[in-house]
Amino acid sequence: MEINRYKLPQHIAIIMDGNGRWAKQHAIGRIRGHKKGAQAVRAVVRSCREIGIKHLTLFALSTENLGRPKEEVNALMTLLDEYLSKELNELQKQEIRLTTIGNIDNLSANVKDKLIQAKESTADNQRMILTLALSYGGRDEIMFAAKKMIQDINGGQIKLNEIDQDMFGRYLQTSGLPDPDLLIRTSGEYRISNFLLWQMAYTELYFTDVLWPDFKKEDLLKAIASYQQRERRFGLISEQLDQNNEQGGIIRSQD
Ligand code: FPP
Numbered sequence: 001m002e003i004n005r006y007k008l009p010q011h012i013a014i015i016m017d018g019n020g021r022w023a024k025q026h027a028i029g030r031i032r033g034h035k036k037g038a039q040a041v042r043a044v045v046r047s048c049r050e051i052g053i054k055h056l057t058l059f060a061l062s063t064e065n066l067g068r069p070k071e072e073v074n075a076l077m078t079l080l081d082e083y084l085s086k087e088l089n090e091l092q093k094q095e096i097r098l099t100t101i102g103n104i105d106n107l108s109a110n111v112k113d114k115l116i117q118a119k120e121s122t123a124d125n126q127r128m129i130l131t132l133a134l135s136y137g138g139r140d141e142i143m144f145a146a147k148k149m150i151q152d153i154n155g156g157q158i159k160l161n162e163i164d165q166d167m168f169g170r171y172l173q174t175s176g177l178p179d180p181d182l183l184i185r186t187s188g189e190y191r192i193s194n195f196l197l198w199q200m201a202y203t204e205l206y207f208t209d210v211l212w213p214d215f216k217k218e219d220l221l222k223a224i225a226s227y228q229q230r231e232r233r234f235g236l237i238s239e240q241l242d243q244n245n246e247q248g249g250i251i252r253s254q255d
Pocket of ligand 1: 041059061065079
């Protein structure tokens with residue numbers, strides 16, 4: 001598998017799906033599937049950093065996921081807790097900044113505290129930004145942005161006719177992040193599931209049957225290679241695009 005390092009997606013977003021089905025296939029409990037999923041998270045963060053991806057956003061927990069059976073939610077909290085404890089050093093070493101979107105008030109108190117600490121201590125890292133979507137829902141995010149804008153209009157901080165897409169984007173939790181160039185969803189489901197609804201207006205979508213715990217660097221490279229074969233027209237026609245035909249800069253899966 002080869003990819004061109006001059007045409008990398010700047011921002012990759014991933015819906016990590018299939019931990020439960022992976023566990024079923026292996027005749028083990030769902031929680032062990034999530035454990036294996038957490039290992040795949042570690043690996044994909046390292047791979048993206050190695051390849052030179054600038055932004056990686058992972059859908060780690062939706063608002064709806066919090067309604068799963070208590071043992072499963074608790075296990076997910078424990079895995080997050082462990083991830084933060086074990087990976088913080090690595091994030092620092094790799095100069096990765098950790099951020100979150102979603103409502104972390106809904107998480108267990110120790111996970112919330114660890115997240116706040118991890119965000120603070122990695123705030124100056126600039127090689128890659130890793131954003132975890134936790135207790136996140138796209139519609140809620142848009143609705144809260146709209147409410148905040150209305151408050152600011154009523155308070156006189158902004159005027160109705162000043163509002164444009166850039167300003168609206170700054171009211172979202174992803175303010176400052178570029179929109180995702182590539183969305184990957186694993187496990188053969190073809191849905192967006194309330195993830196980054198505003199931000200994915202022009203994102204290239206890539207679906208794979210691989211279950212999240214089995215997702216490897218090779219699968220990531222396949223997704224990037226597929227992205228690189230696409231022509232992103234943003235509603236224009238081919239002839240209007242500034243074609244970037246740079247050669248070289250090939251990254252192979254064994255690199
Ligand atoms: C989807 O699989 C996955 C989740 C709901 C949680 C994602 C969590 C992890 C990958 C592990 C912990 C995360 C971090 C950041 C350490 P599913 O349970 O919906 O699978 P199914 O559709 O096959 O049942």
